[in-house]
Each structure stands twice: as structure tokens, then as C-alpha cells.
Amino acid sequence: MVTPFGHDVPLWEAGEDVKRAANITRYMQWLKREKGLNFQTRDDLWQWSVDHLEDFWASLWEYFHIQASSPYSAVLLERKMPGAKWFSGATLNYAEHVFRNATSSRPALLFRSERHAMVEVSWSELQQKVASIAQSLRAMGVQRGDRVVAYMPNIPETLMAFLACASMGATWSSCSPDFGTNSVIDRFKQIEPKVLFAVDGYQYGGKTFDRRPIIAELQQSLPTLEKTVLVPYLFADAQSAVEDLSNAVTWQELLKQPSEIVFEQVPFDHPLWVLYSSGTTGLPKAIVQGHGGILLEHLKSLTLDMDLKPQDRFFWFTTTGWMM
Known part of the structure; x- marks a missing residue:
């Protein structure tokens, strides 16, 4: 009409x-x-x-x-x-509610990109990997309230790392890998991260973009950083890239520790993640949102406003650098 x-x-x-x-x-x-x-x-x-x-x-x-x-x-x-x-x-955990209705009859996640055919991630696989990542982060010294950041695209590994942080009460923040070095530093330096998840590169519009040099710059510019986790996306040999970085491990190393998932109970307003304004007037402003508020807002918005039901599939075209 x-x-x-x-x-x-x-x-x-x-x-x-x-x-x-x-x-x-x-x-x-x-x-x-x-x-x-x-x-x-x-x-x-x-x-x-x-x-x-x-x-x-x-x-x-x-x-x-x-x-x-x-x-x-x-x-x-x-x-x-x-x-x-x-x-x-009230004390609760956002990630606990993500997994409470896990089912074997439907996948938790579908992923496809320019470089990868369709991948299905089951709820059991998602939970196992989230548990292993959380256990590895604890072994690195990450505790409740510590900041963990990601220089990652929208791929399954990003979601897994976020849910691992949420499950243990660590605070998450992310930038898309199409951001330049200074844009990332302007954001992450404000929150003093302990661990960085970073992808080695990405592909868009048929072109590949190597991000390994930027990762090295981020390591040098974030003084609180203690460990970097390199996620292979463009290059198969992640180990050689890790050797060129300081205090870095590969994604696969995080998955070697089988573990049961544990949901740290945190206050309603305990920081879940940090987002940022666009930075058009000075430095980007850090915006903190808590476990309980985001949980209730997601349930309200997705269930009542968007009318999502258990059999539906949800897709939102955005990057990890924007709140959509």
C-alpha cells in the first residue's frame, strides 16, 4: 500500500x-x-x-x-x-537464562559467511564450549568484575566468549574488526581490560583484511592486558601468529579444559557489558548495562515486541561494534 x-x-x-x-x-x-x-x-x-x-x-x-x-x-x-x-x-545471571530452555531438537546457532559454509551449533556444543572457555579464563586469573574485550566479527566464537564471561560475572566489551587501531584503543583503554579476544582477520565483499598487525598494536597500547586469545579466521596456522605476539594463546587451547558450566550469581545491576557512543564529540562514552536490566529488556523486546516463538529463527544484520 x-x-x-x-x-x-x-x-x-x-x-x-x-x-x-x-x-x-x-x-x-x-x-x-x-x-x-x-x-x-x-x-x-x-x-x-x-x-x-x-x-x-x-x-x-x-x-x-x-x-x-x-x-x-x-x-x-x-x-x-x-x-x-x-x-x-536480587541476584541472578544473564547467561543462566540463555541456557535454561536449551533443547536437543533445534540448533542454538546457525552461522554462514563468505568464507564458510553453513555451520550448526547445538545447544550442548555451545554449553560445553562456553564452560571450557570460562574455565580457561579463570585459569588466566579472570575474576568477577574483570573486563574482557573482543576485537571480533559476528562469528560463533564471539558469542561463546561473551557467554563465558557472562556466566562468570566478568564484564564484556567488543569492537568490530573493521575499526582502526585508534578507534579500538579509544574505547578499550577506558575500561582497563585483562584479556583480549582477537580474530586474525576477516573477509568482506570478496576482500580479505589481515588484522594481526593491529592486534600487536593493541597489545602495546593496552597496559592492563595480561593475555590475548587469537581466533583463526583467515589463516589456518594460528600457532605461528601467536608466537609473534606476547602472552597469547590460540582459541583451541581454551577448549582443552572440559568443565561443567557454573553461573556466578551477581547483583541485578552487575555490569554485563560496556557499549560505547559513536565518539563524534570527543572520546566515545562508555555505557554500562547490567545483567538484570538487559535480561528483562531482551525478554520483553524479543517476546512481546517482536513476537519471537520457540520455533522461530532470529537474524539481525549488524556488527559487534554497534548496539542493535
């Missing part, structure tokens, strides 16, 4: 069958049944969520069955910004 600019006419509206089966409809039915709240439209629900912040977010906590090792004492202590503190007293 084509409409004149400025006319308030929807381009598309879901049919009644779609509306009845939508996740947000089920949530509204749950609110009516469990809380006595009867909303006729999505706009009514939205208005309630704005006017009754604490009740809305508490309902999401209950509706999505958030697993917390200790309960919260208050949803929101005080309505002020900055300084709002949500779900005080």
Missing part, C-alpha cells in the same frame, strides 16, 4: 488470527487472569506500563519466571535519573 506522506494510515495491520496467537495477547490475558487488569488494546497496555512502572516490570519478572538465587526487596527504590536502582537485593 502506498499512502501520501503525512497521512496517518497504517501500511499493514495484523489479521485477527495473528493477533490471537501473538505473545503480547497471551501476556495481556495473563495480566487479566492473574492481576485483574483488563486492557482492550496494546495502547492501553502501553499507557499502564508508563504510568505504573514498578507494577509493569514486576509483572514481567513474574511472567517470564526470572530465576534469582535471592529475591528482590523493592522493584524501584526511587524514580530518579541518574541513580535509579532496580530490583534491589
